[in-house]
Amino acid sequence: MRECDVLVVGAGPAGSMAARAAAPHCDVVVLEKRAQIGVPKQCAEGTSDMLFEKLNLRVDPKWISRKIKFARLVSPSGVRVDLKEEKFKQLKFGYVLERKKFDKGLAEIAARNGADMFLRTRYLGTNRDNQHIIVKARQFNTDLTFKTKIIIAADGIMSQVARDMGLNSILDIRHLESCCQYEMTGVDREDCIELYFGNEIAPKGYAWIFPKENDTANVGVGILPTKTQYPAKHYLDKFVQWLGLTGKIVEVNAGGVPVSGPLKKTYADNLLVVGDAGHLANPITGGGIHTAMLSGNFAGHVAVGALEKGDVSEKTLKQYETQWKAEFGRELDLSFKGRFILEEFTDQDFDDTARFMNEKGMGQLGAIDLVRFAIGRHPRFALKFASFLKP
């Protein structure tokens, strides 16, 4: 039996950031079910550069596939809104990552900080043993047992760890964004991420083109399966055809994004839940790299503090939730409410909103103007907006 202080299940960005933060101060073990870190990607790979400053993390140029200067929204009839004004600074500069290299790079940092890495190691289950957690796993053909003080669930949308530790992490299907994506050649685009809206193109979601190195790009679709007739792949094939892309598909990706907003509780005795496992993705954009990394980092630090204090009960670990809520709780909350407004938009609404945004000039347009505009169109939105704006 291998004893440790912190055991992290999952070596995605959330798990590796937790291990990076904790490993210099205590004995950290990371379990990863796959033989390779960062594959297969289940991600459009876009994120902002501010994230790395916050985490005090030096960006390795090989993680970056393309630097992004602005974002473009495209309405169903083709009205483009370019978000590049000063006001949208957060969109002004970002990256489309190469997740294969990025995830591996983060895992290498965790390993160099002292985390013990177990690859091709499947988490099987846990039980409690007084103040400790016994974790059963299987690496290749060998059963392994670990004894840890804290377990960090970074095992993604399926989070078996959170379930085994007593949290209800089953995602309501109404809050699953089902996604399919092709990485394609022959997609020449500006340094701009494009989001396409419309009830034909991507019902209750959006379609995207995120350019990567040279002429390649991630072209994908996310839909709400409870509101649609066909699986995501069907809409993606139609989208590619509609765009008239003639390049070749060099990679196929699929995956689910939790757009439910966070789990009711992301901690328990001996447990911290990070990233997608905690349903921490943004419910409108589906973006979850920033929240995964920030939550992982908080979790690693809180774990170290709890170990130093000699108290790994939920009373101490609760700080973790307080910290991530202070950092991005409001973002997730507003986006969750906003999601339901967008889901009611007709194609006409998307078109008119896009025109309105262009007429006013995005530089002068605040969120409140958009709200006024939408309420003017549909008084029934007023109630929803009221809850949207509640602090």
Place this chain on the structure above:
Amino acid sequence: MIVEKDSCMYCGSCASVCPSNAIIVTDYDIQVTDECTDCKTCVQACPMGAIQ
């Protein structure tokens, strides 16, 4: 329910929404346990249309 493994991407969307926690997705395999109640939630969730 039947998983058409040739179309499955092992992405775990089905397992994440299974109310009975009856789907186990590993690196390159998917298993449905006896806990399955045939509720078909997973059929909807699959991005590839690989479950019937």
